Amino acid sequence: MVTKRNLLAAALIAPLLLLVLVSFIVPLGATLYRAVEDAEIPTILPQTTALLKQWDGEALPSEQVYRSLITELRDAQEQQKAGPVLNRLNFEETGLRSMLLQGLRASGRFAGSTKEGLIALNPRWGDPQFWGLVKRSTGPWTPLYFLRSVDLKLGPDGAVVPTAEEEAVFIKLFLRTFEISLTVTLICAVLAYPIAYTLSILPQVWTNIGIMLVLIPFWTSILVRTTAWFIILQREGPINALLISLHLVDQPVTMIFTRFAVYLAMVHVLLPFAILPLYSVMKGIKPDYMRAAASLGAPGWRRFLRIYLPLSMPGVAAGAMMVFMLSVGFYITPALVGGSGDQMISYFIAFFTNTSVNWGIAAALAALLMGMTGVLVAIAWLLVPGFRAGGVRV
Amino acid sequence: MTAIPIPHIRQRPSTGRLLLYAATSLLLVFLVAPILVVFPLSLSSGELLVLPTPGYSWRWYADFFTSQRWLLATYNSFVVGILTTLIATTLGTLASIGLYLGRFRGKAFVLAVLSLPMVTPVIVTAIALYFSLSAVGLGSTLTGLVLAHTVLSVPYVLLTVLASLQAFDPNLLRAAASLGASPLQSFYRVVLPLIMPAVATGALFAFATSFDELIVALFIASPDQFTLPRQMYAGIREFLSPTIAAAAVLIILLSVVLLMINETIRKRAIRHTLPPTDRTP
Structure with missing residues (x-):
């Protein structure tokens, strides 16, 4: 009986599995192999x-x-x-x-x-x-490509040595990617908290409107939202026009192609990913706990710190994890609104694939980026209870 | 026992509350404003993307609907999106049912393999497909793009349908069999109607994923296969005309329609006391 059932199951799974193997797993493997291949x-x-x-x-x-x-x-x-x-x-x-x-x-x-x-x-x-x-x-x-992607190389005698200073760009690149991702994650977590909290306590009508205002950007493509920022932040764009008409500045402020623009646009793109899991966790926190704490004489800030914050933490963790995971692989937004000093790993993977053709380095960076994401997914899977329930839509 | 009515006390909200509401309102404005700003810009009568606009006109929409490149991109986006949705939804639903029925070791592993494209950074997927599709002669073809988008969107179908199957009562299948239904009949008459909201949600996600996808298209599409996002990206890089704002508005409107359909499905599913099949709260 079980065998027959499993045969049916296998027949149902096989077409998709075959498709994913042929058009994803094999290409992925072949690409990552380029990082060590010397052909x-x-x-x-x-x-x-x-x-x-x-x-x-x-x-x-x-x-x-x-x-x-x-x-x-x-x-x-x-x-x-x-x-x-x-x-x-x-x-x-x-x-x-x-x-x-x-x-x-x-x-x-x-x-x-x-x-x-x-x-x-x-x-x-x-x-x-x-x-x-x-x-x-x-x-x-x-091993050269992997070594180079962490600023090392093989000396003539075969010993592993650091690369020359002008070639040592990759550690900086990884640090920059982490810096941008961490900053964006932190800003998103801090901003998402009050929004999610307010939405979880408002009367249903207002909650529905608020959630709609979160879902509309969530469903609007990343490119469209980045394009909006690209237009808004131009030198002759709406923000500069507003600042000048208010006499706050005399000259247009340069905002496009700066780190500020990258943070602004990335936070805008990723904020819904932090709000939604946090909101569903907060919605599930029973007000009884807070009432109990109040009846025991705990003042407001203490109720928040000792009861509400710990109870809402899984939502913060799930949202932050999601935001961080997505930011680490960001490509389009920094490429459009950032300057040359604001590009992250993905940009260089694209660069070494298309512009300065060095597929070995592109593959090594891709493998490292995948490894980092894999570690993050594993941590999230093990430690963050809300993560499995939450979805990703990139 | 009847509940003791709680006297309705209307308190003046505290300063903290008011600050919280103000902050939330501002943040919600921050989320929506950049999307709204594109609307007046797309209706500008001028050549530049500036506010306030010198006047209003439909000229940039006219430009969009008469431009060969934008029309081709729209056509490509819909062809790729619809094919992707059909393949991803069919194969994804079948595989979900298989994963639900199967009692074999390594099921979690199979699920992990099938959902891998969702957690892989898109740039990695993009270069992998760039190398291999060109190796088999599918670079710069719509077929290649459909394959790529199918792989990217199938996890969403898989996860939504699997989630709804978790709540499916296997006794219903026994009941159907005891009433003489063949397995195929019980699939069509019992399983499919119950998981339909999840299948529809998955299909919607698949379409949205394909319709919004840019990074893979950047690598494997030549101008003849440009999709709307790809054409938009090219436009931003070359010459920032208000036609881009018009295109952005059209894409936003389509996204809102998709969102509305999804909300309708979700509300109907809740009304039919099925578990929510959507990840949105």
Whole structure:
């Protein structure tokens, strides 16, 4: 009986499970794998890779290895496939791209040995350390992208060392993401509390109106709300017009593309997520407890601190968790109303995917962002009772 | 025993109360005002997005409804939204029933896998689909967009329908079987009517999710597949014309309609003494 029932259940679940596996889980896995995959050099320079695998790593490689690298690189360049190799090696050490391109251009003019020609061109070609870097990049895996996304790298000797100061941007990025998310979460929690409380004690008619005013922005798309702020905060926008007409300022105030604009718009977008779970918790707090405390002589502030606040805490926690989780992954709002110093992790994932193509770094950042969100979900699931009941709509 | 009538004392609200009401009113204004500001801007007769507007006209709505790009974007949004809703609602409802019926180990794991797209940061989903859809030749297609939106919106269907099934009494199925109903009949005549409000809510969420989705569209849509949010984003980046405000107003009005439908479903479900299937309080 149970078997038959389970067969039916499996048949009902299978179509969706298949869809989610094929169009989400597999793509996600493949993308995250890019964070450790090291496939550029083995695929584009297979012969050089094979030769370097046999190289002892001590003495300079033979003429054959030099020639193989130059030949394969030139073939790749003719088919416009050399880019990934150059990017990969330049990522290992800045400056290798130009050195390789220089060698490639000059190699046609070499009369005798490629090895000697290259070394005469740039002594670095005669450095076993350089070949060590190339050998290290022949796959199949590399920890480089994960290391770089926390401002570390592998030194020439293979030891983990901090990256140069001008390249150390990622820890700052994570800290900034946390700073923005925490600030937004805190503001949302503080603002949501009085709203949710008032809505929970008002007569039903007023509560319904108030809840509608919370639900309308909740259902309005994030882009539309961000666009509204984008328009409102312009230099010639309504707020500046108002400030000037009231003679509060003489010159328009710059608000768009600032951190202030990011906080304002993000709080506006996320506030309903904090209000709704808090409201449903507060609605369930029986007034009897407060009356009992009052009858025992507790003054108002004490009733609030000792009875109401602890009872409403699960709602605060559920709302704050939701807001924090959503803020950490925010992309559109900071991208539209923030300046270059206000962008968060998501922005850089997009940047490394589209603009400055470095899919390894994009994947490593994506994996870290996912890991962070996963930890938050796990904490929320275990510790925040209201969380499972609350929903997310992004 | 009758309750002792409590004398109705009309107290003057305390200063604290008044402050609380004032703060709440201000915050509610803060929530709604930015959305309302777009309305007069969209009706401006001028070229700039300034208040007060030089005059009022419908020209930007006329511009929206005569522009090839905006019309195409509207069409794409509805096609993708409706297809997403159909697929997500059908597969999501079937899977929910399967999860309700099944008595096997790892059910929680299956549910977690199916709801993973909901907790994954959208940018991660977007780049994952960007890489894989282009790898199989579905980048820059509406099919790819529908697949992506279906995956993103299916958890909402799943969770709302599952929540309503939790309250479903399995004895009703036995009763139906004892009266000679086939499993298919009892599904159509007993289960489906009872979970219908949840299915409708899930469908509404699925449509709203697809209709509002921008980040995946940013990565996998070329101009021919631009949806309304994508077209709006392009507009903001290129030239901020009041047509964007007009588009924003139209999207807001649609959201309000969806919200109203959802509230109606919820109220009817409560009246039919079904548990609230909505996450809104």
